[in-house]
Amino acid sequence: MTDVAIRGLSKSFGTNRVLKALDLTVPSRQFVTLLGPSGCGKTTLLRLIAGLEQPTEGEIRFGERRVDGLPPGERNIAMVFQSYALYPTMDVARNIGYGLEVRGTPKAERRERVGAVAKVLEILHLLGRKPRELSGGQRQRVALGRAMVRKPDIFLMDEPLSNLDAKLRAAMRGELRRFHLDLGTTTIYVTHDQLEAMTMSDLVVVMNEGVVQQIGTPEEVYARPANLFVAGFIGTPPMNLIPARNEGGRVTVEGHPLPVAAPAGAPAELILGIRPQDVSMATPGEPGTIPGKVWMVELIGSERLIEVEIAPKVRVTAEVRASHRAALDDAVAVRLDPAQIHLFDPASGQALPREAVREVGARPA
Amino acid sequence: MSRWAAALIYAVLGAVTFVVCFPLLWAISTSLKPKDEIFRWPPTLIPETITFESYRELLFGGAVASAPGAGVPPSAYFMDWFVNSVIVSVGSTAISITVATLAAYSLTRFRFRGQRAVPYVAILGYMIPSVIFVFPMFLTMVALDLPDTLLSLILGYVCITLPFCLWLMWAFFRGVPIEIEEAALVDGATRLQVFRQIVLPVALPGIIAASIFSLIVSWNDYLFGRVFMNSMDKLPLTVGVMHFFDGTHVDWGLMMASSVLMTLPMAILFGFMQRHLVAGFGAGAVKG
Numbered sequence: 253m254t255d256v257a258i259r260g261l262s263k264s265f266g267t268n269r270v271l272k273a274l275d276l277t278v279p280s281r282q283f284v285t286l287l288g289p290s291g292c293g294k295t296t297l298l299r300l301i302a303g304l305e306q307p308t309e310g311e312i313r314f315g316e317r318r319v320d321g322l323p324p325g326e327r328n329i330a331m332v333f334q335s336y337a338l339y340p341t342m343d344v345a346r347n348i349g350y351g352l353e354v355r356g357t358p359k360a361e362r363r364e365r366v367g368a369v370a371k372v373l374e375i376l377h378l379l380g381r382k383p384r385e386l387s388g389g390q391r392q393r394v395a396l397g398r399a400m401v402r403k404p405d406i407f408l409m410d411e412p413l414s415n416l417d418a419k420l421r422a423a424m425r426g427e428l429r430r431f432h433l434d435l436g437t438t439t440i441y442v443t444h445d446q447l448e449a450m451t452m453s454d455l456v457v458v459m460n461e462g463v464v465q466q467i468g469t470p471e472e473v474y475a476r477p478a479n480l481f482v483a484g485f486i487g488t489p490p491m492n493l494i495p496a497r498n499e500g501g502r503v504t505v506e507g508h509p510l511p512v513a514a515p516a517g518a519p520a521e522l523i524l525g526i527r528p529q530d531v532s533m534a535t536p537g538e539p540g541t542i543p544g545k546v547w548m549v550e551l552i553g554s555e556r557l558i559e560v561e562i563a564p565k566v567r568v569t570a571e572v573r574a575s576h577r578a579a580l581d582d583a584v585a586v587r588l589d590p591a592q593i594h595l596f597d598p599a600s601g602q603a604l605p606r607e608a609v610r611e612v613g614a615r616p617a
Numbered sequence: 618m619s620r621w622a623a624a625l626i627y628a629v630l631g632a633v634t635f636v637v638c639f640p641l642l643w644a645i646s647t648s649l650k651p652k653d654e655i656f657r658w659p660p661t662l663i664p665e666t667i668t669f670e671s672y673r674e675l676l677f678g679g680a681v682a683s684a685p686g687a688g689v690p691p692s693a694y695f696m697d698w699f700v701n702s703v704i705v706s707v708g709s710t711a712i713s714i715t716v717a718t719l720a721a722y723s724l725t726r727f728r729f730r731g732q733r734a735v736p737y738v739a740i741l742g743y744m745i746p747s748v749i750f751v752f753p754m755f756l757t758m759v760a761l762d763l764p765d766t767l768l769s770l771i772l773g774y775v776c777i778t779l780p781f782c783l784w785l786m787w788a789f790f791r792g793v794p795i796e797i798e799e800a801a802l803v804d805g806a807t808r809l810q811v812f813r814q815i816v817l818p819v820a821l822p823g824i825i826a827a828s829i830f831s832l833i834v835s836w837n838d839y840l841f842g843r844v845f846m847n848s849m850d851k852l853p854l855t856v857g858v859m860h861f862f863d864g865t866h867v868d869w870g871l872m873m874a875s876s877v878l879m880t881l882p883m884a885i886l887f888g889f890m891q892r893h894l895v896a897g898f899g900a901g902a903v904k905g
Contacts (some may be wrong), residue, residue: 302800325805337796341818351804398804 254315254405254438255280255562258300261310263296263462270296272462275309278455283432283439283569288459289485294442297459301440302331302408314405325354330399331408336391338383338398345370345379348397355402370403372431377568391422396428400435407432407439413448425451446486450474458482458489480601483525483594489557492531492568496524496595502612503595505588506563511540512590515604523596524602528557530592531570533578534585541585542568546578562588641880648672649872689849691860694870697850698857699878705767705853706835709774713782714824715833716775721786721818726795736787743780747840750776755844765847773845774835782827787804789823790816805876825890836883854879 256278263271271293278284286294299305301312303324312320319327330351345395346353349366357365370376373393375614383391392412399407412428414422429452432439443449449456450470458465458473458481466478477483483491496505498514499520505524514522534541544562551557551574558570558578568586590611595604642662645653648671650664678692691895724735754773763769793816801811817824842856849860858875861868 302799302803304802324799324803325807329803331800331803333796333800335794335796337794337800339797339801339815341815341821350806353809354801354804354806402804554893610836 256406256438257313257441258297258301259311259313261297261300261312262308263293263300263305264308270462271300271307274462274464276457276464276467278438278440280438282437282454283429283441283452284455284457285441285443285453286457287443287446287467288553289444292459293462293567294444294459298331298408298410298440298442298482301406302329303327318358327406328402328404329406329408330402330404332395332399332410332412334411336383336412336415338394340383343379344375344381344386344394344397345553346385347394348384348401349402351398351402360369365401366397368377369397372400373397388416389424389433392416392424396431400431404437407437407441409439409441411443411445412441414443414445430523435531446488450486458485459609460485476592476603476606477525479604480523480525480596483603484595487527489528489552489569489571491525491594493523493525493596494562494568494613495598496522498522502581503593505542506566509540510542510588510590510593511612512593514595516596518604519597519599521598523598524588525594525596526568526588526592527568528571530589531568532589533558533570533572533576537586538585538587540586543583543585544568546580546582546584549578549580558584560584562586632710638711644873644876647869648877650870652870667728672763672878675871675874676876691849691857694849694852694857694860695875695878698852698854701767701851702836702854703882705770705774706832708767708771709778709835710828710831710876712771712775713778714828714866715777717782717786717827718817718820718824719757720769720783722785722812724783725790725793726798736784739780740784743777743784747777751840751844754841758845765851769845770841773841774831774838777838778831778834778842782831785827785830786820786823789820793819829887832886833883836879898902 256276258274258276258278261271261274261276262269274293274297274436276297286297288294296305300307300320303319303326307320310320311318312504314327324331339350342350345366347365348369349357349362352362352365366379367376370379373396373429375390375393375397378386378390378394383394386394392415393543395412396558399409401424408427413424416424425448431450441448441452455467456470456473466473466482468476468478473482473486477486477491480493484493494499494505496503496519499509501513501516503510503512503514503522509537510524536543542562544560546558547567548559549556550559554574555571556574556576556578558576559567560570561567568588570586594606596602597604646662646664647775649669650661651666651668651670654661654664654666665797674692675695678690721736724732743805751773754776758764758769758772761769763772797815797819798811801815802808806814837855838853839855842853846852846856849857854875858872858879861875
């Protein structure tokens with residue numbers, strides 16, 4: 253089993269620097285997701301690992317072996333493309349077995365291994381068909397089969413589920429995870445879909461503008477975002493990020509003191525982050541709450557999102573039970589769960605240490 | 618659609634088809650008539666007496682010894698001309714297609730300065746009437762000591778067919794998704810294997826289309842053959858058959874039989890290749 257070590261990796265296309273001195277270690281046998289918005293460099297990073305692009309600087313190692321500079325075929329990797337990239341003129345059996353064919357695997361062994369993979373993926377009956385005769389989900393399985401049959405050291409997957417409909421995507425998420433647990437092959441998976449990242453990964457690498465923002469388990473990146481980008485990117489609905497102040501060690505929002513102490517050495521201006529599910533509705537005037545009026549109400553199935561305007565252009569979204577009634581422009585107040593408050597330095601965007609954000613008495617000090 | 622409208626459409630289509638097909642039918646009919654029936658009035662579309670005399674003379678005339686002192690009749694050269702035409706069309710097509718395919722592939726796959734301009738410049742070159750550059754080209758052939766050789770004709774035809782073949786293949790390769798090549802590289806194939814086993818089969822319909830175009834252009838050309846070639850036994854068919862017209866007399870039987878024999882290979886080829894033009898193009902390789 254193989255771990256992947258990336259050191260000081262940079263990639264530029266002309267003057268456009270897509271990856272900036274990136275360091276990353278992918279532990280052996282782990283399912284690691286590269287997550288980020290379009291253009292964050294995640295696909296470029298995957299293509300560099302695959303050998304489909306050459307790095308401008310830096311090195312890539314698979315275990316002890318340095319691989320940057322090796323052609324893709326010599327890295328013993330397998331890749332599943334977003335578009336599946338099946339060979340249109342070959343039937344399914346040859347599509348799956350092509351990697352074995354070019355490596356000179358004897359025909360009998362090839363047939364046996366293709367058959368075994370096809371059986372696992374439940375596509376035995378499709379072996380004689382051409383890619384154009386398959387549905388999206390079937391093509392997806394063929395692409396997976398092609399990756400699995402060679403028993404590679406590392407699986408690379410570039411948004412493999414993005415062309416499937418929502419139902420099939422949910423089913424394939426589970427299957428992919430199951431395959432990974434069974435095979436135990438180190439997997440690097442690119443997606444912009446945080447649901448995929450959260451549900452499938454051992455580790456999530458959040459990227460933006462060619463820089464790794466945070467590496468952690470799905471729980472860590474969700475519960476302890478390292479900076480404003482991760483805080484705003486992970487979680488649906490997104491985390492509330494509102495301006496706050498540090499007034500003599502006490503955190504205030506729009507002049508309303510919160511039952512939270514700012515860490516020692518915190519700047520005067522802060523950004524306060526809190527997830528909508530950690531915001532509850534209160535009656536105006538209650539201590540430790542922030543008054544405002546209802547700006548928008550949205551029903552999302554079993555929950556209701558209430559957006560409360562606490563100052564001009566400053567809104568806080570609360571996720572409450574669908575049975576909670578609120579009308580537009582109602583005078584209300586929101587209570588922020590002090591244990592779930594994140595504080596960020598607006599200048600650097602970095603989170604202040606969570607341990608230092610202390611809960612204090614509700615009354616002003 | 619009403620029955621009347623349908624009838625009208627069929628009538629118009631029938632008339633157009635008749636106008637288009639009539640010359641060919643007339644040529645076939647004339648080629649099968651004996652010489653005295655060709656000029657009979659009123660003319661007959663279906664020959665009263667069918668004779669293959671003209672075909673026999675063209676196909677086997679070269680073997681028939683002519684009377685001493687009478688000179689060799691032009692029809693004796695027909696098979697030479699036919700073979701010449703096959704050599705120059707197939708030769709020029711092979712060169713054009715090979716160069717166009719490799720060039721178009723590199724134009725779509727490798728990044729270099731002027732990459733986007735090349736196909737447009739090429740197609741512009743194709744738009745210049747060949748009559749403008751046939752004489753400069755002839756002078757070039759003279760300088761190369763090549764006139765009156767089949768090689769000069771092959772090179773000439775490559776010049777007129779290559780730009781369009783390049784354009785066609787370029788447009789075709791642009792539609793071949795690069796991911797299937799990358800997938801093959803990851804699978805462990807070499808660049809050459811990728812080109813041979815993945816790209817070429819996908820590009821086959823484009824190659825066939827370009828080949829048909831190139832074959833038709835070089836097979837039907839008159840201008841280059843007329844200017845470049847001189848010896849009776851080295852002429853292409855198009856120029857050769859003009860010798861059945863000697864200034865005062867036209868041998869219509871031979872002329873029409875030659876026309877039919879000239880059309881036949883292209884018609885057969887097209888009928889055979891047509892299926893491949895539409896078959897199996899890479900639909901379904903990528904996305905849904």
